[in-house]
Amino acid sequence: MRVLALLDGTLADPDSPLLRVDDLGLMRGDGVFETILVVNGWPREVDAHLDRLSRSAAMLDLPEPDHAAWRQAIQVVLDNWTGGDEFALKLVLTRGVEGGDGTPTAFALGMDIGEKVLRQRVEGIAAITLERGIEPGLAERAPWLLLGAKSLSYAVNMAALREAERRGAAEVVFTTSDGLVLEGPTSTVVAVTEGTLRTPPATLGILPGTTQAALFRGAERAGWVTKVEPLRVADLRAADGVFLVSSVRKITRVHTLDGEPLTDATALHTELNAFYESEY
Ligand code: PLP
Numbered sequence: 001m002r003v004l005a006l007l008d009g010t011l012a013d014p015d016s017p018l019l020r021v022d023d024l025g026l027m028r029g030d031g032v033f034e035t036i037l038v039v040n041g042w043p044r045e046v047d048a049h050l051d052r053l054s055r056s057a058a059m060l061d062l063p064e065p066d067h068a069a070w071r072q073a074i075q076v077v078l079d080n081w082t083g084g085d086e087f088a089l090k091l092v093l094t095r096g097v098e099g100g101d102g103t104p105t106a107f108a109l110g111m112d113i114g115e116k117v118l119r120q121r122v123e124g125i126a127a128i129t130l131e132r133g134i135e136p137g138l139a140e141r142a143p144w145l146l147l148g149a150k151s152l153s154y155a156v157n158m159a160a161l162r163e164a165e166r167r168g169a170a171e172v173v174f175t176t177s178d179g180l181v182l183e184g185p186t187s188t189v190v191a192v193t194e195g196t197l198r199t200p201p202a203t204l205g206i207l208p209g210t211t212q213a214a215l216f217r218g219a220e221r222a223g224w225v226t227k228v229e230p231l232r233v234a235d236l237r238a239a240d241g242v243f244l245v246s247s248v249r250k251i252t253r254v255h256t257l258d259g260e261p262l263t264d265a266t267a268l269h270t271e272l273n274a275f276y277e278s279e280y
Contacts (some may be wrong), residue, residue, distance in 0.1 A: 001083035003110040005076035007069045016191035023105050025094025029153035031105070032056035036074070036089040037247040038081070038110070043089060043186060044073055044247065045210040053091060057243065059149040061241030063104060065093060073108040080112050088113050088248050094152065101141070117249050124253035124269070127244065129172055130160050132182050147205030155225070157185030171244055171254070180204065181231040187244040187252070188212040189217040191236055192268055194229065196225040211245040211276070218275030232259075241265030243272060251276050274275060 001013040012018055014266040025031035034049040050067050058066050072092060077089055087110050139147040146153075162170045173189055174182040181189050183198050188209030191198045197219050202208040215228040236242045240263055242254040251267040255262060 001081070001085075001110075001112055003077045005073040005080075005108045007066070007073050007108075009069075009076055010071045011076060011080060012038060012107070012183075012268045014174065014248070018104060018107065020097050022098040023094055025105055025152050027091070027098060029151065029155065030060070031092065031094030031152040032060060032062065032150055033093065033152055033237070034090070034091040034150060035247050037250070038089050039087050039280065040077065040088050041078060041081075042280070043078065043127045045214060046071070046074065048093070048210040048213065048245075052208065053093065056149040056151065058265040059146055060095075060203060061094060061150060063102070065106075070106075070108070073106075075132065077108050083112060084112075084115060086113055087111060092152070094154070113248055119183070120170065120252050121250055122188060124255040125244070126222075126256035126259075127173050127184070127242075127254045128164050128167050128169045128210045128258050129175050130163060131177060134182060134205050136204070139203065145205075148153050148202055148207055150207055154185070157269065160185050166251040168263040169256070171252075173257070174206075174243075175233060175255075176204070179233050180205050180268075181233060183209075184244045184246070187246040187249060189231070189236075190215065190245055190251075191239040191273075192233055192241040192243070192265070193235075193239050196227060197272075198227045198229060198231055198235070200231050201228050209245060211250065212246055214279045215245060215276045217250060218278045219272070221278065222275055224275070226229055237262065239263065241268040241272075245276075 004012045004014040034053045037044045090109045163170045183206040244252045251272045
């Protein structure tokens with residue numbers, strides 16, 4: 001099922017054409033997006049997603065997103081969703097049409113969550129490490145690279161996932177050239193060792209995750225320690241558990257890294273899920 005709403009609060013038919021062929025989001029991937037998880041009618045982390053939409057838009061010099069209008073579009077999708085208990089709600093904002101008056105293209109689209117992701121939440125995944133070629137300090141030195149913006153240019157991320165599939169895995173952990181852990185193509189990496197949750201800092205040029213933030217809040221309330229600090233691939237191998245977390249996949253356990261089994265983190269996974277869900 002899909003429900004499509006425009007920023008003026010009107011519903012649109014998701015099966016009918018909406019964009020012009022010269023939309024810069026389509027022509028150049030020139031725009032930003034967010035994906036929100038909705039559970040039992042409640043969208044999770046809306047403020048954090050809208051703040052990150054604004055942050056990404058600012059990085060691309062797009063007009064400041066109108067949060068009230070986005071909230072209205074989100075509500076229209078919620079009001080008209082008649083599908084399953086959980087769905088993904090995607091917000092898309094592009095630079096509009098080539099040579100136009102600068103009016104962005106914007107819509108909110110509710111979509112079912114794929115079977116594959118639902119299965120992976122339960123069964124866990126095999127991941128491989130792949131280089132992303134980001135040096136320390138690059139994000140700050142070269143803002144035009146848009147490192148850490150959630151832009152529509154995800155072709156590289158999708159290519160990495162296809163490379164993982166070619167190598168018999170389902171997911172990817174991106175690394176810098178010198179072996180620092182970055183993030184997944186659509187997820188944040190969290191490693192757990194002796195009651196401490198760790199994730200790499202966004203200053204490396206990665207997306208600050210809303211799910212990771214919620215998980216860390218929940219874990220801290222339960223008395224666990226959380227740290228945002230650089231991680232190496234060797235730290236993942238030595239960890240009690242490695243997880244890829246994102247709005248749609250929630251907390252997904254990595255059971256195999258680069259073909260090697262990781263420590264069985266099934267019980268830890270249950271604990272982390274409870275921390276995350278305790279936030280809602
Ligand atoms: N990193 C990247 C590159 C992503 O695309 C995503 C989400 O899609 C995340 C991290 C996780 O972000 P969130 O937990 O806010 O969904």
